[in-house]
Amino acid sequence: xxxxxxxxYHELYSLYGPQGWWPLLNHKGINxxxxxxxxxxxxxxxxxxxxEREKFEICIGAILAQNTNxxxxxxxxxxxxxxxxxxxxxxxxxxxxxxxxxIRPAGYFNQKAKKLKLFSKFFIExxxxxxxxxxxxxxxxxxxxxxxxxxxxxxxEPIFVVDAYTKxxxxxxxxxxxxxxxxxxxxxFEKNLPKDYKLYQEFHALIVEHAxxxxxxxx
DNA sequence: TTCCAGGCAATAC
DNA sequence: GTATTGCATGGA
Numbered sequence: 001x002x003x004x005x006x007x008x009y010h011e012l013y014s015l016y017g018p019q020g021w022w023p024l025l026n027h028k029g030i031n032x033x034x035x036x037x038x039x040x041x042x043x044x045x046x047x048x049x050x051x052e053r054e055k056f057e058i059c060i061g062a063i064l065a066q067n068t069n070x071x072x073x074x075x076x077x078x079x080x081x082x083x084x085x086x087x088x089x090x091x092x093x094x095x096x097x098x099x100x101x102x103i104r105p106a107g108y109f110n111q112k113a114k115k116l117k118l119f120s121k122f123f124i125e126x127x128x129x130x131x132x133x134x135x136x137x138x139x140x141x142x143x144x145x146x147x148x149x150x151x152x153x154x155x156x157e158p159i160f161v162v163d164a165y166t167k168x169x170x171x172x173x174x175x176x177x178x179x180x181x182x183x184x185x186x187x188x189f190e191k192n193l194p195k196d197y198k199l200y201q202e203f204h205a206l207i208v209e210h211a212x213x214x215x216x217x218x219x
Numbered sequence: 220t221t222c223c224a225g226g227c228a229a230t231a232c
Numbered sequence: 233g234t235a236t237t238g239c240a241t242g243g244a
Contacts, residue, residue, distance in 0.1 A: 021225095066226040072241060073225085107241040111227080143227050163225060208225050 002174065005192050009199070012206040018043035019205035022058050022153040023070075025077055025086075039074065046198045049154060056123060057086050058154040062146050063115050064106040075105035088120035115141030130155050144182045152204070156197045160189040161204045165211035 003011075020041030027040045027048075042048060049055040057077070064073045079102040080086050085094065100113035122131075122139050136147035144162070151157040162185045171178045176185055193199060 062225085065224090067224065068226090068240085069224040069242070071224090071243080075242090105241060107224090108226090108239050109241080111239060115227090141227070145226065149225075161225085165225080204225085211225090 005175070005189060008170075008173070009193075009203050009206070012210055013202065016206055016209050019202060019209055020045070021201055021205035022048070022061065022149075023074075024048065024054055024057060025074075025081055046156075046201065052128070053086065055154045056088055056120075059119065059123065059150050060086065060116055062149040062153070063119060063141060064103060064112060065149075066108070066112070066146060068107045072105045072107060076103040079103065079105070088123045091116060091120040092124070111141070130157070133159070144186075148186070152197060152200055158190070158195045158197045158200055160186050160193070160200050162186050162189070163204075163208070165207050166204075169207065169211065 020043035023040030024042070025040055027042055049058055060080075061073060061077060064076050077086065083102060084090055085099070085102060091099065094117075096110070096113040096117060099116060100109040103109050103112055103116070106112060118140055119142070122135075131151070133147055133151060136142045136150060137144065142150075148159045148161045151159045152161055162182055167178075167180070167185065170176065170185075171180065176188055180188075189203075193203075
């Protein structure tokens with residue numbers, strides 16, 4: 001009998017400890033086990049976001065983090081914070097050129113400026129309601145991983161986030177075929193794990209941390 | 220210098 | 233429906 005997903009989760013947790021995702025600019029807690037930036041993590045505290053400001057910060061962080069190193073995302077968020085631009089209404093007032101200048105370090109800044117402006121409009125129109133997954137996916141610039149990151153970390157919805165690491169690691173371990181689609185993989189995780197947003201938040205963060213360390217005998 | 224990092228949309232086949 | 237390509241910065 002092979003390992004269960006929960007077995008793998010416990011092994012990763014033993015290896016790396018609680019990860020404290022999603023990092024927030026103004027949260028002073030640090031995770032001393034992190035390899036890269038240590039800012040903003042809050043291990044073992046799942047009571048985030050604390051307010052609308054932090055909720056919005058997570059959402060735009062998820063967009064900025066698309067195919068980009070988190071350290072570069074932090075630079076973009078720092079620049080935005082200096083201009084009080086981590087605010088959907090302020091973002092609406094800025095043009096894409098101006099916004100693009102702030103988020104330059106995160107790469108793809110022209111595309112991402114457009115994505116952020118569209119998302120900020122979407123966010124305002126939600127009026128504090130929890131977005132539906134389909135609504136997010138129909139917003140230009142929001143794909144499945146970004147949508148699920150937003151739902152899991154900004155809204156505490158028990159949705160499992162699948163990324164390239166998840167596909168690589170768990171297909172190698174035999175949990176599914178290499179060519180499995182995003183939705184199939186997500187459903188497999190959600191079906192075989194307790195429906196618990198804290199577990200999902202931690203698991204996804206652990207997968208990313210593990211992938212960065214590239215351990216030989218544990219894909 | 221090359222390669223990659225917490226993807227997505229557009230286009231080609 | 234699946235495969236490929238453009239988007240871009242910064243650090244290793």
